Amino acid sequence: MKVPINIALVGNPNSGKSSLFNALTGLNQKVSNFPGVTVDKKTGIARITPQLTANIIDLPGTYSLYPKSADEFVTYDVLLNPNGEDRPDMVLIIADASNLKRNLLFCSQIIDLKMPVIIGLTMMDLAKKKGIEIDLAGLERELGVPVVAINPRKNKGLPALKKNIELIAQEKFGAPARDFIENHQLAPGMIDGVKQALPGLSDYAALHVAVNYDELEFLDKSRQQSIRNLQQQQQFNKTKVQAEEIMQRYARIKHIMNSTVVETDPLQQQLQTERIDNLLLHRFWGYAILLAVLFLLFQSIFWIASYPMDLIEAAFGSLSGWASGILPDNNFSDLLVNGVIAGLGGIAVFIPQIMILFGLITVLEDTGYMARISFLTDRLMRQVGLNGKSVMPLISGVACAVPAIMAARNIENSKERLITIMITPLMSCSARLPIYTIMIALVIPNKPVLGFLSLPGLVMMGLYLLGFFMAILVAAVMKLFIKIREKSYFIMELPVYRAPRWKNVGTTMVEKAKIFVMDAGKVIMVISIILWFLASYGPSKPMQAVHTKYEQLKSQTKDSTQLADLDHQFRSDKLSASYAGILGHAIEPAVKPLGFDWKIGIALITSFAAREVFVGTMATLYSVGDADESDATLREKMASATRVDGTPVYTLATGLSLMIFYAFAMQCMSTLAIVKRETKSWKYPIIQFVYMTAIAYVCSWVVFEIFK
Structure with a gap:
């Protein structure tokens, strides 16, 4: 057998397959796409013995060899295609010992494909709690393939598993000799x-x-x-x-x-899982607990993150002030302070909230509660043309719409899958979090409700629920227009409750923070530097006129207060006459009915690259326009911003209008690209962009008119 060998990792969903993949491959993993399809291909390198390495191919989970979804068809194609590049040399089947009868159906089908097979039995501890005792030697004899008890979470049974892989690689074992059935x-x-x-x-x-x-x-x-x-x-x-x-x-x-x-x-037998489900899946208390969990999730984002965020804000404010004080007054210093440092501050301040959000979501997934959310919401989903399987992509959309839309592949019904893809971007993703955070801090007073609840936390939860209910409403409308008649069934295995793997939670938090800093951060930095240039330079005649005007005004007074006011007005007028100002004033008539000024208009355009760029744009524009307050935080600069008539820019009406706009608008090129890839047509991303922008504009205008 060739080296390295190809091992296909297969099994039912929730059987422990991903845990084994991580245990075998560690950090030697990569994610790509299977040829010709948009389904994720997880592969990793495993060291079986000092002389033997293996390419582990983690195939999508499936209950039988008859595929019903795009993900399951990938598993099917890899196992059947005799000439495929991922053709396995052996198949490692993961079977749940606590649900052995159901898992053996898939095992028996793989055995009859006549490839070398090893069965890894997981959940042996759970089977024991259920009072199930398995004769491993007898099972191995009946099936005609090696059977090994493993616990990937605790690295138990892995040496025996690797020994069997080595024996097959040395051709000591071959394909099963007899068929499971005739x-x-x-x-x-x-x-x-x-x-x-x-x-x-x-x-x-x-x-x-x-x-x-x-x-x-x-x-x-x-x-x-x-x-x-x-x-x-x-x-x-x-x-x-x-x-x-x-x-x-x-x-x-x-x-x-x-x-x-x-x-x-x-x-x-009545396991602890069943007793807990009697409460968490109760027709009344189940929904009450779900709302309480969501409430605690968003309250925690403010309660826990406020301290590190304040420290980061203060640190970058001090850094800007220190740099302004020691650097010479030239264009390079201006770029460094108002472009680079301001952009970095706009990125770093939101890292605590991103980490906390993803950490808490990982805890919900690891404990098994996320699957219960799908079960609880299935009835609501069916009313609007979806089913419980649509909930997982929608919940994933709270993190990021791109992988969430890809997660819709496991929805067998084509109509439900299409509607799920079309509404998922309405869920408030983590990219919206920085915008919500800074606007809530500006216009929502930080005061307790009922003596112990945080008003900003309640507003944050309201924004996320608003996105969910708008998604449900749009789904109900699309159900009427998309003419695909296809029955669907919601069958889902509820995993047992487990304590979260804190190492996994910590790793996820760090990885998501790194992705935010590296992916979103690069875009924010590039746009911050471009914006600094556009905000610092402009057409020669208008810019010269501004310089001449303020030089004459400054020559007419010696008063330090008046000079400071003139300097502030000069920077404001210079920004208005710059290329950024010209662009902003050009689009201001379109956004003025929503309560937005020309600076917000620029941010709406730049944040189409990535929603997070809104904060970087504001940081750059206000830093360039208010360089004399370089040690002030962005929130302080935005709070003191005024319109031409002297009224504050960020009133309650404007703040709420802006949050509503970002809650509904399709401000993300990556999401449109992934929708095109998943639907194989530009028709649906165009429809998505148009309907979301229209909803955002109308709702934002209504909110502004009500609160102004």
């Missing part, structure tokens, strides 16, 4: 015909080619046509054959379970 008898003529066209296939692989030949890309048109002709000749009924196959498999599984597994009476 596959050839299911459709003898059809199977023989397919094997004649495609030599080397097992009987069971040939049966699958006969069933799904028109969707298998490794078959050319002529072979697909010959199989189609063979189907007609043999009068092949794939539905009948599949039903017969599944019945035979479960009959054999029942025999294996009776001879190798001892279970106590399930009525005598």
Whole structure:
């Protein structure tokens, strides 16, 4: 066998597959896409022995070898394609010992593909709590493949697993010698015909080619046509054959379970998970607890993050003041202080909130509660043309819309998948968090509600819920217009409750902070520097006129207060006459009805690259316009900003209007690009951009008119 070897990692969802992948590969992982599709391809390098390495291919979880979604079809194609670049040398099946009967169906199908197989049994501790005892040697004998008990979270059983991998690599073990069931008898003529066209296939692989030949890309048109002709000749009924196959498999599984597994009476067992679910999935208390969890999530973002944010703000304010004091008064110093340092401050101040948000979401996922949220919201989802599976992408959208839209691939129903993709960007992602934070700090008083609740935290929670309910409303409308009739079923396994893996939580927080700093930070820095240039320079005649005017005014007075006022007015007029000012004034008529001035207008344009850029834009514009207050924080500069008539820019009406606009607007090029990739058409991202911008504009105008 070649070195390194290819190992396909397969299993039912929530079986512990990802934990094993992480345990085997550590940090030697990469994520790309499978050829021709947009499904994530997770691969990693594992050191099996000092002489043997393996490419571990983590395939999407699936319950059987008959695919229903794009993710499951990737697993199907990798296992069936005899010439694929990811063709495995062996298959490592992860099976949940506490749900062995259901997991054995998929195991038996893989066994009949006639590739070297190892079964890793996880959840042995849970099986023991359920009163389940498994005879591993007997199970191994019945299945005809190695069976190893493992616990990837605690690195138990991995040496034995690696030993079996080594033995297969040395060709001490081969493919299973016997079929799990008599596959050839299911459709003898059809199977023989397919094997004649495609030599080397097992009987069971040939049966699958006969069933799904028109969707298998490794078959050319002529072979697909010959199989189609063979189907007609043999009068092949794939539905009948599949039903017969599944019945035979479960009959054999029942025999294996009776001879190798001892279970106590399930009525005598009520696990802690079941008792907790009686409360968390209650028809009333379940929803009350869900709201309480969401409330605590957003309160924590303010409670915990306020201290490090204040320190970071103060540090960058002091750094700007110190740099202004020691550097000479020239363009390079201005760029460094008002471009680079201001841009960096706009990035760094929100790192604590990003880390806390992702940390808490990881805790919810790790404990198993996130799956319960899908279950609880399934009834609501069905009212608007979706189902509980749509909730996971929507919840993921709180972090970032791009992976959330990609997560919609596991929705089998094409209509529900399309609607989910179209509404997911309405969920308030982490990129909106910096905007919400700074606007809430400017216009919402930090006072307690009912004596112990934080008003800013309540407003933050309201913004996130607003995005969710707008998504539900839009979904209900789209349900009427998208004419795809297709039944859907919501079947989801609820994982057991577990204590969160704090190491995993910490790693996620650090990784997400790094992504925010590196990905969003690079965009913010580039735009900050471009904006500094646009805000510092302009057409020669208007800029010269501003200089001449204030030089004459300064020559007419010696009063220090008047000189300071003139200097402030000079910088304001210079910014207005700059290229940035010209651009801002050009778009101001369009945004003025929303309560926005020309500086906010510039931020709306620049933040289309990434919503986080709004804060960097404000930091640059206000730093260039108010260089005499270089040690002030951005919030202080924005709080003191005034319009031409002397009224404050950031009133309650303007602040709420701006938050509403960003809650609904499609201000993200990356999201539009991923929607195009997932739908394979520019039609849907264009519709998405138009409808979200229209909703944002109208709602923002209504809010401004109400509160002004």
